[in-house]
Amino acid sequence: MDFKKYKTFQVVADTLNLTRAAARLGYSQPTISLQLQSLEQELGVTLLGRSGKKTFLTPAGKLVKHYVDQTFALMEEMEAELRKLEHPHGLLTVAAPEFYCTHYLSLILHSYIAENPEVKLQLFSCDSNDAMKKVAANEADLAIIAGPCKSPQMETVPLGREDLVLVTTRELLERHELSDLLETYPFITYKSGSNIQRLVNECLNDYGFAPDKYIECVSDETIKRTVLYNTGTALLGAALVEEELRKGALAEIHRFPRKIETNMVILKKRIAEQNIRSFAEIVQRIWKEWD
Template sequence: MDFKKYKTFQVVADTLNLTRAADLLGYSQPTISLQVQSLENELGVSLLGRSGKKTFLTPAGKLVKHYVDQTFALMEEMETELRKLEHPHGLLTVAAPEFYCTQYLSLILHSYISENPNVKLQLFSCDSNDAMKKVASNEADLAIIAGPCDSPLMETMPLGKEDLVLVATSELLARHELSELLERYPFITYKSGSNIQRLVNECLQEYGFTPDKYIACVSDETIKRTVMYNTGIALLGAGLVEEELRKGTLAEIHRFPGKIETNMVMLKKRLAEQNIRSFAEIVQRVWKEWD
């Protein structure tokens, strides 16, 4: 199949003017005429007709033009997709809990865009469970999550581990004995069924503490703010409360070393995609520097 002849016919069919087509393609008019005639002989049909000085498409010409347009459109789409394999391009969507978005991903996104200016990034702030669901449904290309991912469809890349810290405000601890504080005030925690809630339950069991009263929140930041208002106690990642512990606003009751495993997850079938692979490489590199 001589694509050159089909391309020539497409331009002629678009312009219906041999002189104009010759200018657009950089050929002489006789060359244009020969290529169209050769295609007509090859297909065994007449593609163009003339009425006075006007050129028109025959019924066969209209049919061939329809399929030629589709063919070249598909070829352009194929070339575009092939370029994406060579260089990151287009939209990349990342899902992660609010803490990771504010503390880590802002810097990573800046580094990624600096290296890959043709990629448009979109960030979803949601809990780890919802982040994994977005990846599974292709609403997100990858996710940063707290805790494990058990899905056999997902590729999990460990990024690091973080302590969980049982905290209350220093003011509450100063006013109450620890036993009274644990008994009297509610435990502020994540909504039931969330990924990190399983880790929290393990820590509470290890500590021998079974709260009678709970307040369920949707994000780390909401839990921390609720604690800061002297509402109760909570188990939070050390990174989230590091500054408050240093300033003495919050007090550490107990620490559970390395309990939160931070992971990056993506669908196994999409691992070869250049956007995902390039972003994952930068995340792993930057995270290692932080550790």
């Protein structure tokens, strides 16, 4: 199918004037006439007729014009969609624990939208395990998680590392001997099977602390708030409790040499997608500035 001949026919059919069609297409009139004759021979119909000095479309010409217009409109739509792929656009969904959403991603989202106004962002607040599940199920395009990701389907991008700190409130620490505090009050921790539970257990084992009483929570923010109500002790990332330690609302019992990792995870098969790649780049850039 020679699209050049069909385009020539479309312009001639729009103008019904060979001189104007030749000027628009940049062809000579004889060239246009040859292309039209070739197309009529190919289709086996007469497309144009003349009445005096006027050119008109035959019934076959009107039918061909209708489909030619549709064809070129679809091609233009296709080209426009292909051009969009060169720049981020559409919906981008990010999943992350509540702490990352409130303390980090709010600034990142603002910066990303400023650079990519055609992208609509959606943010899911959930624990790290659920965030990884959403990425695996294509319910989220990428995730920021605490701890490692062992899935062979995922590309893991390290963002940062921070201390783990065993904390309680200043009030409880002043009212009790440390041994009594650890024995009497519950240890507030992540729900069983959470992404960093193994690291928490390793730290407690290093410290020689084997709590008998547990309270399990779904997020690190919930753990911190529960501790702040004088409920017990918890092991949390230093960034999460930095302000409360500085103000004296929380007290540091022990800081561990083991580090908690922050990672960005993306399905390997989707890492080249424009939206994902552009967002991953800005996350890495801003996170590096924070470090």
